[in-house]
Amino acid sequence: MDQFLQQLLNGVTLGSLYALIAVGYTVVYGIVQLINFAHGEVFMIGAFGSLATWTLFFKGQTGLWVLPFMIIGAVLASVAVALLLERVAYRPLRNAPRLAPLITAIGISVFLQEAVRLFYPGAKSALPFPQIDLVTGAAFQVGGITVRRSAIFVIGALVVCAVLLWFFINRTKMGRGMLAVSQDPDTARLMGINVDRIIAVAFAIGAALAGVAGVAQGLQNSNIDFFIGFMAGLKAFTAAVLGGIGNIYGAVVGGLVLGVVEAMAVQFIPGTFGGSPWKDVWAFVLLIVVLVFRPQGLMGARVVDRA
Amino acid sequence: MSAMLEVKDLRVSYGKIEAVKGISFSVGQGEVVCLIGTNGAGKTTTLRTISGLIRPTSGEITFEGKRLDGVPAHEIVTLGLAHSPEGRRIFPRLSVEENLLLGAFSRNDGEIKSDLQAAYDLFPILGERSKQPAGTFSGGEQQMLAMGRAMMSRPKLLMLDEPSMGLSPIMMQRIMSTVKTLQSQGTTILLVEQNARAALKLADKGYVLEVGHVVLEGSGHDLLHSDAVRKAYLGED
Numbered sequence: 001m002d003q004f005l006q007q008l009l010n011g012v013t014l015g016s017l018y019a020l021i022a023v024g025y026t027v028v029y030g031i032v033q034l035i036n037f038a039h040g041e042v043f044m045i046g047a048f049g050s051l052a053t054w055t056l057f058f059k060g061q062t063g064l065w066v067l068p069f070m071i072i073g074a075v076l077a078s079v080a081v082a083l084l085l086e087r088v089a090y091r092p093l094r095n096a097p098r099l100a101p102l103i104t105a106i107g108i109s110v111f112l113q114e115a116v117r118l119f120y121p122g123a124k125s126a127l128p129f130p131q132i133d134l135v136t137g138a139a140f141q142v143g144g145i146t147v148r149r150s151a152i153f154v155i156g157a158l159v160v161c162a163v164l165l166w167f168f169i170n171r172t173k174m175g176r177g178m179l180a181v182s183q184d185p186d187t188a189r190l191m192g193i194n195v196d197r198i199i200a201v202a203f204a205i206g207a208a209l210a211g212v213a214g215v216a217q218g219l220q221n222s223n224i225d226f227f228i229g230f231m232a233g234l235k236a237f238t239a240a241v242l243g244g245i246g247n248i249y250g251a252v253v254g255g256l257v258l259g260v261v262e263a264m265a266v267q268f269i270p271g272t273f274g275g276s277p278w279k280d281v282w283a284f285v286l287l288i289v290v291l292v293f294r295p296q297g298l299m300g301a302r303v304v305d306r307a
Numbered sequence: 308m309s310a311m312l313e314v315k316d317l318r319v320s321y322g323k324i325e326a327v328k329g330i331s332f333s334v335g336q337g338e339v340v341c342l343i344g345t346n347g348a349g350k351t352t353t354l355r356t357i358s359g360l361i362r363p364t365s366g367e368i369t370f371e372g373k374r375l376d377g378v379p380a381h382e383i384v385t386l387g388l389a390h391s392p393e394g395r396r397i398f399p400r401l402s403v404e405e406n407l408l409l410g411a412f413s414r415n416d417g418e419i420k421s422d423l424q425a426a427y428d429l430f431p432i433l434g435e436r437s438k439q440p441a442g443t444f445s446g447g448e449q450q451m452l453a454m455g456r457a458m459m460s461r462p463k464l465l466m467l468d469e470p471s472m473g474l475s476p477i478m479m480q481r482i483m484s485t486v487k488t489l490q491s492q493g494t495t496i497l498l499v500e501q502n503a504r505a506a507l508k509l510a511d512k513g514y515v516l517e518v519g520h521v522v523l524e525g526s527g528h529d530l531l532h533s534d535a536v537r538k539a540y541l542g543e544d
């Protein structure tokens with residue numbers, strides 16, 4: 001039982017990270033029907049933005065008060081890169097065939113990875129991520145379960161982000177504008193909604209959450225490298241599709257389900273096919289199975305929408 | 308006095324196909340002007356071009372002395388020009404109230420709440436079902452919502468594209484009398500209609516479009532009684 005609860009916690013932790021990133025795929029897709037395959041790199045840039053903030057302004061500090069600044073640094077870096085991408089790479093291709101932005105995204109991914117690898121000091125190999133009081137350090141025991149401090153940060157971050165996002169979409173004018181654009185962009189323009197601006201906002205929201213995820217990743221793994229965006233991005237995209245691409249709450253549910261399934265597969269599938277080397281395989285098996293029986297994803301692929 | 312809306316030699320193409328081939332017309336302050344014509348004549352294309360959703364290949368559109376061609380659609384609304392599109396195009400998964408509030412998206416004044424009430428007074432059913440998803444409305448109810456939503460921007464000129472499409476005769480009466488009411492309250496109206504009789508009856512002025520050209524124009528009364536219109540559009544002989 002303890003083992004099960006332990007894996008459940010591990011799964012939810014991992015899943016929260018996936019969910020934070022997955023929202024970015026889904027919110028952009030819901031507005032412009034575009035898969036931003038460079039989104040994993042936006043997450044990676046967030047992690048480096050956070051590290052850079054610490055290195056430049058707070059080097060040597062471990063107090064919890066530094067964390068908000070690191071989060072702000074991460075979010076600023078992610079959002080800036082995402083907005084730049086949207087403006088210079090995706091916007092000119094908005095009416096191009098679907099393949100064009102897709103290939104562009106792959107090119108951008110490689111570009112961003114290499115840019116960080118070559119120009120961020122020391123990033124040719126993994127860099128240690130700052131340890132922060134209270135959110136890293138010794139785990140504590142609850143019953144028979146080991147709770148890592150960073151796990152609390154990740155799960156808490158997802159909860160806070162999800163609540164803020166809900167509020168933004170359902171209770172603000174800009175959020176209502178987003179819903180309108182996702183349902184009918186031309187008519188939204190007739191309402192006086194600047195669709196270009198809404199698209200930029202969608203990119204920015206996804207990037208902000210990816211930036212927070214970047215901090216979470218650093219705290220959890222205690223180091224980061226230029227390639228972390230690849231696997232995380234792939235998993236988060238899987239989570240978004242699993243939950244129903246375009247559905248924000250689907251992305252959250254998809255992320256959590258994917259994380260839990262991975263954690264359980266590692267623990268409970270016996271023999272050759274169990275253990276962590278196979279967890280990615282099980283993640284994608286889950287995706288395939290869900291898509292065969294429920295092609296619209298778990299929560300239904302609607303455009304950006306309240307669940 | 309120059310007209311509120313002036314369209315001059317307007318040409319609009321979809322790729323190689325020219326849908327509007329040099330049309331000119333005008334709408335004066337306080338008038339109801341209608342565009343009638345067969346399917347594919349270019350009526351919807353004309354309205355979409357005026358509201359900035361499509362760029363013309365040539366010609367001029369002037370609204371209260373200001374050139375509109377080239378102004379982005381979302382800014383045109385703020386100038387006082389609302390467009391209730393063909394097929395109603397309400398936002399189906401948003402509530403009635405949210406649809407109406409979207410109509411006021413371009414506004415920042417404090418009177419949006421009272422205009423919401425005005426829309427509910429105009430169409431009481433909208434008020435009774437304000438929290439209901441708009442997609443569950445019937446066609447006629449959706450049309451009322453689309454008109455109410457367009458009015459929420461406080462337009463000087465309201466463009467309606469086939470508001471009676473698919474409606475029962477009673478509902479159509481209702482919509483047409485609302486058009487009259489809005490006119491009496493000071494809104495200028497550009498009306499596109501398949502139902503030529505109903506439209507011409509209340510129009511001050513009408514234009515007949517055929518394959519991208521204006522083939523006939525005149526007062527609503529004259530067109531209603533002209534032989535050409537009676538034969539081609541009113542099914543009389």
Ligand SMILES: Nc1ncnc2c1ncn2[C@@H]1O[C@H](COP(=O)(O)OP(=O)(O)OP(=O)(O)O)[C@@H](O)[C@H]1O
Pocket residue numbers: 321324326344345346347348349350351352353393501
């Ligand atoms: N998006 C489009 N792409 C290509 N051609 C189009 C497009 N929209 C309209 N057309 C063509 O332009 C012409 C004019 O169409 P439009 O919709 O303006 O006609 P309409 O007068 O509104 O007709 P209806 O009474 O059927 O609504 C038609 O021949 C139509 O096929």
Ligand SMILES: [Mg+2]
Pocket residue numbers: 350351352393468
């Ligand atoms: Mg039409």
